[in-house]
Amino acid sequence: MPAQTHISKLTLTNFRNYATLTIDLAPGAVVFSGDNGAGKTNLLEAISLLTPGRGLRRAPYADVAREGGDGGFALHVRLDGPDGQVEIGTGISGGDNPGEGGRRVRINGASARSAEDMLEWLRVVWLTPAMDALFTGPAADRRRFLDRLVLAIDPGHGQRAIDYEKAMRSRNRLLTDGSRDDRWFDAIETQMAETGVAIAAARAEMVRLLAAMIDRLPDTGPFPQADIGLSGDLEAAVSSTPAVDVEESFRRTLADGRDRDCAAGRTLEGPHRSDLVVRHRPKAMPAELCSTGEQKALLVGIVLSHARLTGEMSGMTPIMLLDEIAAHLDGGRRAALFSILEELNCQVFMTGTDAAFFSSLKGRAQFLTVDHGTVGPTI
Ligand SMILES: Nc1ncnc2c1ncn2[C@@H]1O[C@H](COP(=O)(O)OP(=O)(O)OP(=O)(O)O)[C@@H](O)[C@H]1O
Numbered sequence: 495m496p497a498q499t500h501i502s503k504l505t506l507t508n509f510r511n512y513a514t515l516t517i518d519l520a521p522g523a524v525v526f527s528g529d530n531g532a533g534k535t536n537l538l539e540a541i542s543l544l545t546p547g548r549g550l551r552r553a554p555y556a557d558v559a560r561e562g563g564d565g566g567f568a569l570h571v572r573l574d575g576p577d578g579q580v581e582i583g584t585g586i587s588g589g590d591n592p593g594e595g596g597r598r599v600r601i602n603g604a605s606a607r608s609a610e611d612m613l614e615w616l617r618v619v620w621l622t623p624a625m626d627a628l629f630t631g632p633a634a635d636r637r638r639f640l641d642r643l644v645l646a647i648d649p650g651h652g653q654r655a656i657d658y659e660k661a662m663r664s665r666n667r668l669l670t671d672g673s674r675d676d677r678w679f680d681a682i683e684t685q686m687a688e689t690g691v692a693i694a695a696a697r698a699e700m701v702r703l704l705a706a707m708i709d710r711l712p713d714t715g716p717f718p719q720a721d722i723g724l725s726g727d728l729e730a731a732v733s734s735t736p737a738v739d740v741e742e743s744f745r746r747t748l749a750d751g752r753d754r755d756c757a758a759g760r761t762l763e764g765p766h767r768s769d770l771v772v773r774h775r776p777k778a779m780p781a782e783l784c785s786t787g788e789q790k791a792l793l794v795g796i797v798l799s800h801a802r803l804t805g806e807m808s809g810m811t812p813i814m815l816l817d818e819i820a821a822h823l824d825g826g827r828r829a830a831l832f833s834i835l836e837e838l839n840c841q842v843f844m845t846g847t848d849a850a851f852f853s854s855l856k857g858r859a860q861f862l863t864v865d866h867g868t869v870g871p872t873i
């Protein structure tokens with residue numbers, strides 16, 4: 495079993511509705527309860543910024559900075575992991591030009607080269623109510639979910655996605671400018687083919703590993719097994735064809751598609767159009783046709799299997815953020831979730847308007863009450 499990584503202390507400055515806050519945190523389960531608008535999700539959002547990207551709300555950093563503050567925000571954690579303690583801080587600067595220089599990351603007091611460096615120390619995964627529409631909503635949301643799953647087991651994935659997007663933006667610019675500069679197109683498309691195939695291969699590998707992990711869920715348990723797959727030409731090709739050949743064929747597809755893409759004003763084929771396909775195995779139903787509760791249980795099963803996979807692949811237990819998790823689950827599923835979480839040995843942050851949802855965890859979790867920008871022990 496991987497060694498536990500957990501946050502033992504969290505400090506916030508000008509973060510959403512918190513002017514300043516310092517809390518000591520226990521390993522294992524931490525329950526934040528409090529009224530609507532108290533600041534529970536804000537705490538999870540803060541922790542979600544300990545991984546590359548814009549966090550679980552995908553909010554612009556300017557929105558994260560506390561209204562009435564100096565335009566900046568900061569968060570700082572002390573992390574206890576297999577290699578001892580590490581201090582990680584991140585935020586944006588305030589003052590005359592708030593946010594200047596983007597989000598900064600410091601690890602043990604030294605500036606990190608990029609947010610990716612945090613992946614050396616911890617993995618953060620989350621499940622929020624906004625993800626309830628994952629199976630019925632737009633493919634872009636599922637792709638983002640998929641790429642976050644990949645990132646947790648393959649830290650190079652973030653940079654790949656950035657490089658591909660950048661190359662595609664350049665190509666789209668050429669297309670909308672009506673450029674005929676074939677050499678420029680060739681150079682960009684070669685880059686897109688290289689990064690695009692690497693993205694597809696990493697996704698296919700993650701899905702293969704995750705599917706094997708999902709098979710280890712009990713087939714009659716409270717969280718049904720999901721059949722997961724990918725729809726996308728590159729993802730289909732990489733599993734049966736050597737990557738260099740797929741690259742070459744994608745490069746040719748792009749070159750041959752210039753006129754069509756020019757008419758559309760954008761690149762119509764590539765891993766930016768792929769999708770994650772999920773089916774409810776016991777019911778033999780596409781996930782999007784399942785009931786709300788069934789979809790939630792399916793998603794919880796995927797996230798738990800992924801947490802286990804992340805632990806095995808990275809050697810670090812991921813820190814899990816489960817926003818309003820109890821509200822959607824019946825008592826039996828709740829108890830099952832808590833016992834799986836204990837078995838995973840993860841630090842897990844859960845929120846709810848009522849601590850009573852978590853009463854079966856009494857004595858086994860840290861209970862904290864959130865009250866308009868303050869946090870204290872639940873009594
Ligand atoms: N930049 C900001 N500055 C100050 N306050 C903010 C900022 N952004 C959001 N807030 C406030 O933070 C409060 C708490 O939000 P949060 O989403 O964490 O509540 P919650 O406890 O999760 O509530 P719910 O139970 O409804 O989900 C909201 O009242 C919101 O107005």
Ligand SMILES: [Mg+2]
Nearest residue numbers: 534535536817
């Ligand atoms: Mg909330």
